[in-house]
Amino acid sequence: DTGVSQDPRHKITKRGQNVTFRCDPISEHNRLYWYRQTLGQGPEFLTYFQNEAQLEKSRLLSDRFSAERPKGSFSTLEIQRTEQGDSAMYLCASSLTYRVELRDNNEQFFGPGTRLTVL
Amino acid sequence: RKEVEQDPGPFNVPEGATVAFNCTYSNSASQSFFWYRQDCRKEPKLLMSVYSSGNEDGRFTAQLNRASQYISLLIRDSKLSDSATYLCVVNLASGGSYIPTFGRGTSLIVHP
Numbered sequence: 112d113t114g115v116s117q118d119p120r121h122k123i124t125k126r127g128q129n130v131t132f133r134c135d136p137i138s139e140h141n142r143l144y145w146y147r148q149t150l151g152q153g154p155e156f157l158t159y160f161q162n163e164a165q166l167e168k169s170r171l172l173s174d175r176f177s178a179e180r181p182k183g184s185f186s187t188l189e190i191q192r193t194e195q196g197d198s199a200m201y202l203c204a205s206s207l208t209y210r211v212e213l214r215d216n217n218e219q220f221f222g223p224g225t226r227l228t229v230l
Numbered sequence: 231r232k233e234v235e236q237d238p239g240p241f242n243v244p245e246g247a248t249v250a251f252n253c254t255y256s257n258s259a260s261q262s263f264f265w266y267r268q269d270c271r272k273e274p275k276l277l278m279s280v281y282s283s284g285n286e287d288g289r290f291t292a293q294l295n296r297a298s299q300y301i302s303l304l305i306r307d308s309k310l311s312d313s314a315t316y317l318c319v320v321n322l323a324s325g326g327s328y329i330p331t332f333g334r335g336t337s338l339i340v341h342p
Binding site for chain 2: 144146151152153154155156159166167169202216217218219220221222223224
């Protein structure tokens with residue numbers, strides 16, 4: 112299977128603990144995105160990388176959240192001092208993005224997500 | 231006002247019906263528009279990109295109306311298997327770059 116993979120699929124933690132999630136994108140894809148999704152809502156953008164550079168980060172994102180993509184391949188998302196409000200599905204997506212007539216073609220392919228429960 | 235808005239539904243339609251969803255966006259400088267499908271407890275899957283000239287893929291037709299700032303998805307001859315949540319995505323202009331922004335999704339239930 113050459114799709115996007117995420118690990119772990121489920122994580123239960125206690126409030127105040129740190130958690131780290133991993134995403135392996137489709138190998139030739141240059142962009143990698145992180146989203147958070149709660150019940151009844153669409154995915155909420157967190158951040159994205161173009162190769163190893165983090166290009167955008169949501170203004171709503173707490174400084175407890177940090178993401179890396181050190182070699183432009185896999186990425187990690189860390190949440191420090193977790194809170195109950197962090198409970199959500201964390202989705203990773205990748206795309207092979209290129210520019211066509213000043214428009215980014217970024218069809219994204221999603222991984223299965225990591226479901227985080229903070230007790 | 232949310233940046234990307236969808237009617238959450240649910241849209242409850244019989245098999246064979248034609249159903250249409252709209253998605254409005256706030257920023258006229260937005261570029262790149264997509265429809266995704268999400269089944270319960272699954273990840274979103276790309277359904278189709280939306281081009282300025284409109285595009286069709288089998289029973290699915292997507293259109294973009296830049297003047298009124300919305301995109302639409304039309305599903306003809308609905309099947310039971312079309313039951314899902316349909317998410318629109320707009321690359322919203324934000325300080326020199328574009329942020330992929332999802333609507334909350336529209337739920338479709340196709341019944342026999």
